[in-house]
Amino acid sequence: MEWTSSVVSVAGTAIHVRRGGKGSPVVVLHRDIGSPDRLAFYDALAAKHEVIIPNHPGYGASPRVDWLGNVRDVAAVYRAMLGQMGLGGATLVGLGFGGWIAAEMACFAPHDTPRLVLAGAMGIKPPVGDIFDQALVSYIEYVREGCHDKGTFGRIYGERPTSEQLVLWDLCREMSFRLAWKPYMFNHSLPHLLRAVKSKSVIVWGDDDRIVPASAGAVYAESLPHAQQATVANAGHLIEFEQPDAFARLITQFIAST
Amino acid sequence: MHLMYFTEQPMKDYPAEAGLEIGYTSLLMSNKHFNPVDGSRLYNEFLENYVYAEEMGVDGIMLNEHHNAPFCMQAKANIFASLLAGMTKRVKIVLLGNPLPLNDNPVRLAEELAMIDMISKGRLVSGFVRGGGQEQLATNANPAFNRERFQEAHDLIVKAWTVPGPFRWEGKHFHQRVVNPWALPLQQPHPRIWIPGVISHETIVWAAQNGYPYICLNTSIEDTKRIWQRYDAAAAEVGYTPGTEHRGYLIRCHVAETEEKALESARQFLWMDGEFTGRLKPVWASPSGYFSPSSRQTFVEFVAGQSASPSRPRKTFEQQLADLQIVAGTPEQVTRSLRTIMRETRPGIMAFWGNEGRMAQADAQTSIRLLGQEVMPALRETAKELDLKSPFETDMPVSRAWAEAQAQRKAAAE
Numbered sequence: 179m180e181w182t183s184s185v186v187s188v189a190g191t192a193i194h195v196r197r198g199g200k201g202s203p204v205v206v207l208h209r210d211i212g213s214p215d216r217l218a219f220y221d222a223l224a225a226k227h228e229v230i231i232p233n234h235p236g237y238g239a240s241p242r243v244d245w246l247g248n249v250r251d252v253a254a255v256y257r258a259m260l261g262q263m264g265l266g267g268a269t270l271v272g273l274g275f276g277g278w279i280a281a282e283m284a285c286f287a288p289h290d291t292p293r294l295v296l297a298g299a300m301g302i303k304p305p306v307g308d309i310f311d312q313a314l315v316s317y318i319e320y321v322r323e324g325c326h327d328k329g330t331f332g333r334i335y336g337e338r339p340t341s342e343q344l345v346l347w348d349l350c351r352e353m354s355f356r357l358a359w360k361p362y363m364f365n366h367s368l369p370h371l372l373r374a375v376k377s378k379s380v381i382v383w384g385d386d387d388r389i390v391p392a393s394a395g396a397v398y399a400e401s402l403p404h405a406q407q408a409t410v411a412n413a414g415h416l417i418e419f420e421q422p423d424a425f426a427r428l429i430t431q432f433i434a435s436t
Numbered sequence: 437m438h439l440m441y442f443t444e445q446p447m448k449d450y451p452a453e454a455g456l457e458i459g460y461t462s463l464l465m466s467n468k469h470f471n472p473v474d475g476s477r478l479y480n481e482f483l484e485n486y487v488y489a490e491e492m493g494v495d496g497i498m499l500n501e502h503h504n505a506p507f508c509m510q511a512k513a514n515i516f517a518s519l520l521a522g523m524t525k526r527v528k529i530v531l532l533g534n535p536l537p538l539n540d541n542p543v544r545l546a547e548e549l550a551m552i553d554m555i556s557k558g559r560l561v562s563g564f565v566r567g568g569g570q571e572q573l574a575t576n577a578n579p580a581f582n583r584e585r586f587q588e589a590h591d592l593i594v595k596a597w598t599v600p601g602p603f604r605w606e607g608k609h610f611h612q613r614v615v616n617p618w619a620l621p622l623q624q625p626h627p628r629i630w631i632p633g634v635i636s637h638e639t640i641v642w643a644a645q646n647g648y649p650y651i652c653l654n655t656s657i658e659d660t661k662r663i664w665q666r667y668d669a670a671a672a673e674v675g676y677t678p679g680t681e682h683r684g685y686l687i688r689c690h691v692a693e694t695e696e697k698a699l700e701s702a703r704q705f706l707w708m709d710g711e712f713t714g715r716l717k718p719v720w721a722s723p724s725g726y727f728s729p730s731s732r733q734t735f736v737e738f739v740a741g742q743s744a745s746p747s748r749p750r751k752t753f754e755q756q757l758a759d760l761q762i763v764a765g766t767p768e769q770v771t772r773s774l775r776t777i778m779r780e781t782r783p784g785i786m787a788f789w790g791n792e793g794r795m796a797q798a799d800a801q802t803s804i805r806l807l808g809q810e811v812m813p814a815l816r817e818t819a820k821e822l823d824l825k826s827p828f829e830t831d832m833p834v835s836r837a838w839a840e841a842q843a844q845r846k847a848a849a850e
Contacts, residue, residue: 344736351724
C-alpha cells in the first residue's frame with residue numbers, strides 16, 4: 179500500500195496528514211498515545227477506502243499549538259481542515275480519544291456528518307466505572323492496559339521501546355493533559371449535544387476494553403439517534419492493533435450499509 | 437549568616453511493612469495506614485521542637501508541605517506558619533514554600549501570608565515552589581501548566597501585595613473580578629521571597645532574574661557549584677552580580693553526644709530510601725509536562741522505569757556521608773564538615789534538616805540543642821571569616837523589580 183505525507187495549514191496549525199488507498203473517504207482520528215505511521219489496520223482499510231490520517235496538533239509529527247485548550251478546539255480545527263480539503267462528507271473513524279474528537283466534530287455539524295464510527299470512544303463520563311487514568315502509570319503500562327493479548331505490545335512497539343518512542347508518548351501525554359486534564363477525558367455536555375446529531379453511527383467496543391468502560395459506549399448509543407452497537411471479540415481498547423482485519427471489515431460493511 | 441532548622445515532619449509511625457509490600461509509600465498508599473492518634477502526638481512534638489529550636493538559638497524555622505505520603509505530615513505549610521507566628525517571638529518563619537500551581541486562588545494565598553506576616557510582626561519569608569510531581573496528581577493540578585501557573589500566581593500575589601486595590605485580574609490560569617484583600621503584609625514592600633529547588637534550569641534562571649535567593653535542597657557540592665554558575669550567569673544577563681545573600685543551602689544534619697549515636701540516628705535520613713524520602717512510581721515524580729522540555733529525553737527513560745532518577749541519583753548512606761550530603765557526628769565533627777560546605781559553596785543562608793524517619797524525639801531534641809548551642813555559634817564565626825552574609829544582613833532589595841522601581845523613582849526625583 180502506498181502512503182503519502184503532507185502538511186495542511188489550518189488556523190495557524192500545521193497538521194501532518196498521511197493518505198493512502200482509494201474509495202470513499204475515511205478520516206481516522208488517532209488515540210491519545212498517537213499512532214505508528216504504519217499499521218495493518220490502516221492497510222486493510224485502505225484496500226477499500228481512501229484513508230486520511232491526520233496527527234492531532236501536538237501529537238506525533240504535528241507541532242503543538244499553545245492556544246489549543248480543549249478537545250472542542252481540536253474538533254473545530256479538524257472541521258476547518260476537512261472543509262479545506264473537500265472532505266466534509268468523509269466518514270469519521272475515531273479511536274478512543276480520537277472518538278471523542280469525532281463526536282465533538284459531529285456536534286459542530288450535526289446535519290453534515292454522514293457517518294461516525296466511534297471505537298472505545300472517550301468523551302462521556304461512564305455511568306459505571308471510570309476512564310482509566312494514564313497519569314498514574316507509565317507510558318508502557320498504559321499501552322499494555324489497552325491490550326487484550328499480552329503479545330500485542332511487543333508486536334507493535336517491541337519489548338523495550340526506543341527512547342524516541344518514549345519521547346513521542348510523553349509529548350502525546352502532555353498534550354492530552356493540556357486538552358483533557360479536568361474533567362479527565364470527558365465533556366459533561368457531549369451526551370446532550372449528541373441528541374441533535376443526524377449521522378449514521380456505529381459504536382464499537384473491544385470485548386476486553388479496560389481503558390474506557392463499555393457503559394460509556396451505551397450512553398453514546400442512547401444519545402445518538404441513529405446508532406448501532408458492535409463488539410469486537412478478543413480485543414482490548416486498542417482494537418486496531420489486535421483485530422485489524424475484523425475492525426476494518428466492520429467499518430467497510432457499515433459504510434456499505436448506510 | 438542565616439541559620440535555620442527544618443524537618444520534613446515524618447509520619448514515623450506508619451507501618452513500613454505495608455509500604456514494602458505494595459512497593460510505594462506515596463500517592464496511592466492508602467491512608468487507612470494513617471493513624472490520627474499518632475498524627476496528633478507527632479504534630480505536637482514538631483511544634484514543641486520548633487519552639488525549642490528558637491530557644492536554642494536558631495535564626496529561622498523552615499517549613500514546607502507535601503501531600504499523600506508519610507514522609508511529610510505537613511499538608512499546608514501556612515497552618516504551621518500561623519501557629520509559629522503566635523508561638524515564637526524571634527525566629528524568621530521561612531516557608532519553602534507554598535506550592536503555587538496547586539492553589540486555585542492566589543489572592544487567598546496572598547491574604548493568608550499577609551496575616552501570618554502581621555501576626556508574626558514581620559517575620560515571614562514567603563518562599564514559593566512548583567510542588568513535586570506527585571503533588572500535582574494528589575491535588576489534581578495540571579502538570580502541563582505547572583510552570584505557567586507558578587509564574588502567574590507569583591505575579592498576582594506580588595501585585596496583590598504591592599498595588600493598591602481594587603483591581604481586576606484576567607490571566608490565563610487565574611481570574612479574579614476583584615483583587616482587594618483587606619490583609620496586607622507588615623513587611624514593606626512585601627515579605628522576602630526565596631526559591632528552593634534542585635536542578636531545574638528554568639527555576640534557577642527565573643530566581644536569578646528576579647533577584648530571589650535560591651536555596652539548593654541538599655544537592656551535592658559539585659551540583660551546588662553548577663547551580664551557582666547558572667544562577668550567576670542569569671544574573672549577569674540582567675545586570676547584577678549575586679552575593680552570598682542570594683545563596684542558600686539545605687543539608688541533612690544530625691548532631692549527638694557521640695559519633696556512634698549520631699550515625700545510628702542519621703541512618704534514618706534514608707528511612708524510605710527513594711525519591712525524596714519515599715518510594716514511589718517514577719511516573720508520579722515526573723508527570724508529563726511537569727519537567728523541563730530540555731530534559732525530556734532524560735526524564736522519559738526514568739518515567740518508563742528504564743533509568744534512575746535524573747534529579748536525585750541514589751547513593752548509599754556511606755557515600756552520602758563521604759559526599760557531605762549527610763552530615764552527622766559530634767558537634768566538633770559536624771562543625772568541621774559544615775565549614776567545608778560553607779567554604780566550598782559560600783551560602784548566606786543555611787538550613788539544617790535535623791530529624792527524620794524514626795529518630796526518637798529525645799534524640800531529635802538533643803540534635804537541636806547541640807546544633808543551636810554548639811555548632812551554630814562556631815558556624816557564625818566561620819561565616820564572619822568567610823564574609824557570608826544573609827539577605828537580612830545586607831538588607832538586599834526583596835526583588836530586582838522592586839530595586840529597579842526604586843531606582844527609577846529616585847532618578848525621577850533628581
